Amino acid sequence: MAVASRACIFNCGSRYQLSKKAGEKMKRIKELQEGGRFDVVSDPAPPLAIEFMCDRDYQMFKSRESAKEEIKEALKDENVHVIWVYGMGGVGKTTLVKEIGKQxxxxxxxxxxxxxxxSQDPNLKPIQGEIARMLPLEFEEKEDVLEKAQKLSRKLQNEKSILIILDDMWDxxxxxxxRIPLDLDDNNQREKRGCCKILLTTRSQDVCHExxxxxxxxxxxxxxDDAWGLFKRNAGDVVEHTRxxxxxxxxxxxxxxGLPVAIxxxxxxxxxxxxxQVWEDALQEIKRVEPQYIKGLDQKVYKCVRWSYDYLDDVEIQxxxxxxxLFPEVYEIKIEQMMWYCFGAGVFENVETIEDARRRTxxxxxxxxxxxxxxxxxxxxxxxxxxxxxxxxxxIVSPPVAVGNRSHHDELFMVRAGKGLTEWQRMESGITKAVAGYTAISLMNNYIQKLPAADGLLESSSSGRLRTLLLQKDSSSRSKLEIPNTFFGGVIKSLTTLDRSTNIIGPSSLSPIQCLTNLRTLNLQGCRGLQQEVSVLGYLDL
Incomplete structure (x- = not known):
């Protein structure tokens, strides 16, 4: 991982020797690149199978058997092409349809x-990308949504029979x-082009009614009975300790x-x-949790999850x-990556070395x-x-809720990860400067190609609160992110973690970074064109 950290400190002599060796290696790398092409160094990874997305310890409940059989019967019906599964958030829809898909x-x-x-903000590009990765099918960066849809349609028609699960539909x-091929009236044509069905989940029955x-x-x-069985399984035999x-x-x-995620x-x-006494206190505390409105989320679930967070009773863990x-929904989070982010943001207490940070993580x-x-x-x-x-x-970390939590933590996040954004989002209207001091901004896995020269959001964070800025792109992206020299103006002293991984590094595109003298973590993993700009890192006190 191309990450720099303040935990690695060398004396001047050692730095000189290392820089000299690095220069020699970079010269040799350039010679090797000019002498041959290494665009493909291995076979493509096999497509992701649905079985690897399922819970390893899945448990089928008696109260779920009728719904499961009803779904499977609908999937077998030749006249049915689209099936809806609806229920409140946290009831277990995703887990069930994954298991059915595997079966x-x-x-x-x-x-x-x-x-x-x-998800809540549907964007066709990420949806197309997830389906393509499992087929597998490769898209070109230059292809627009329509071109990708046509390519996807041709691929689906070549499959003999395929089930597409679209999870968490809000609208x-x-x-x-x-361009999913559905509702083919001609049986011969259907057999020729393949059978395609869609299984959708949603929290709202109103979406189904449409x-x-x-x-x-x-x-x-x-x-x-099922709820108590699940509770016992997760709480342990201690629940039978005394009557x-x-x-x-x-x-x-x-x-x-009866909601599995709450249980x-x-x-x-x-x-x-x-x-x-611990159990009696927990019962009263859960009842006292102040409900918070979140679209699509039952307040009973909120109270249980929020209590579990509060019960951690450790600011570092919280x-x-x-x-x-900060990561997109249902994202596979690399633990090592979390360690670097939290180390850079100062989450860990009394940790000076990377090895200590790994153990703490x-x-x-x-x-x-x-x-x-x-x-x-x-x-x-x-x-x-x-x-x-x-x-x-x-x-918990969004205005205005986060403002009331300052006694527990000082975090205030702007999370727009994986939203399909094509431009930098300015601060939402209606939020005053008193609560606009974000400590972390996540715009990872979007399609932003240029950041503005001056932005109200960063200006509002100029009080020195913004510590983490995540701008990395999806590994399949081949677009460049341009950062003007003035972009970091108001956060020069506060920013400690910056992720620009999987970007194309063009001429002078790293120049704005040299003013960020307090960086503790800088991730440039997977960046192309880095060798021409690596000298800029010498200005950083890493």
């Missing part, structure tokens, strides 16, 4: 199952814009209202706690947890996983955050 692919009902997250998305001709399958909360503790534990479980976060926080919401990750606020990604080196938990985390 129907294993049973050869479909030759291929692919999945994409739509009606025009499927014709994706397409009344398709099956709409409701996913309700867990039955009381009194079991009775209180059942009351706590009822406060979760696992609360039970995880109380796992193996044998003190009856701040680490909050920094995880692992301890914090284990704690958050045990509390079910984070869970393991595709390997031990990655973590993920449930979209509902991420919604709560973003609400």
């Amino acid at each position: 129907v692919e294993k049973e050869k009902l479909f030759d291929k199952v692919v999945m994409a997250v739509v 009606n998305l025009d499927l014709k814009q994706l 397409m009344k001709t398709h099956p709409q399958i409701a996913l309700d909360v867990l039955s009381e 009194a503790l079991r009775d209180v534990a059942k009351e706590v479980a009822r406060e979760c209202k 696992v976060t609360v039970a995880g926080a109380l796992r193996d706690k044998k003190d009856l 701040r680490f947890f909050l920094y995880c919401c 692992r301890r914090i990750v284990n704690k958050l996983k045990a509390s079910s606020l984070l869970f393991q990604g595709w390997s031990q080196d990655f973590i993920k955050m449930h979209d509902i938990v991420r919604d709560v985390a973003i609400s």
Whole structure:
């Protein structure tokens, strides 16, 4: 990872020797590049399979069996091409459709199952990209949405049978814009072009009503028996320690209202706690949590997740947890990357070396996983955050909620990661300068090609609060991000973490960075054209 850090400090002699060797190596690299091309150094990675997106410890509940069978029967029906699954946030829609996708692919009902997250701010580019990666299909950077849709349509028509899962729909998305081949009346033509079906999930039944001709399958909360079984599984055998503790534990479980995401976060926080007083306090505290309105999120879920966050009772762990919401929804977060961000932002207390930071990071990750606020990604080196938990985390660090939390932390985030933005967003209207001092801004995985010379958002953060700025692009992006020399004007002294990875580095595009003398973490991993601009880093006190 091309990351620089203040933790690595050398004397002047050592620096001179290292720079001399670096210069010699750069000269040799340039000679090798001129003598041959290394555009392809390995075979393409195999496409992501739906089975690797499923929970390893998936548990089927009795109260879910009827909905599961209803969905599978609809998938087998030749006259059905679109199926809706609706239910409140945190009820388990995503987990269920992933498991069904894995089963129907294993049973050869479909030759291929692919999945994409739509989310609250639907953007066709990311949706097209997620589907393409699972097919697999490569897009060119220069291709627009329509060209990609046509290319995607041709690929889908060549598949004998395919199921496309579109998760977390908030508004009606025009499927014709994706060019997914559906509703073919001619059976011979359907057989020739392939069978394609779509399984969609949404929190709102109103979204389903806009397409009344398709099956709409409701996913309700867990039955009381299933909910208690899930609670016991996550809290441990301690819930049966005494009759009194079991009775209180059942009351706590009822406060979760049969919603799996609420159950696992609360039970995880109380796992193996044998003190009856702890359970009684938890019950009262959950009831007292002030509900917060978040679009599409049931307030009962908010109260349980928010209590689990408060129960951490450790500012360092809480701040680490909050920094995880800077990544896009359902993102595979690399633990090492989180370590660099938190080290740069000063999240860790009494940590001076990178090795100490790594050890502290692992301890914090284990704690958050045990509390079910984070869970393991595709390997031990990655973590993920449930979209509902991420919604709560973003609400904690967003105005005006964050202002009332300053006694616990001083974080105020602007999170626009993976929103498909093509230009820098100015500060939202209606937010006063008193609450505009963001400490972290995440614009990662967007399509912004140029930042403004002067911007009200950074000017409002000139009081020295902005510590983290994430501008990296998706690994598939081949576009350049231009940064004017005056862009960092108001945050020269405060910015400590900057991520510009996976960008094309053009002439003088790193020049604005040389004024950021307090940087502790700088990520330039995967940048192309870096060798021509690397000398700029010599101005930084790293």
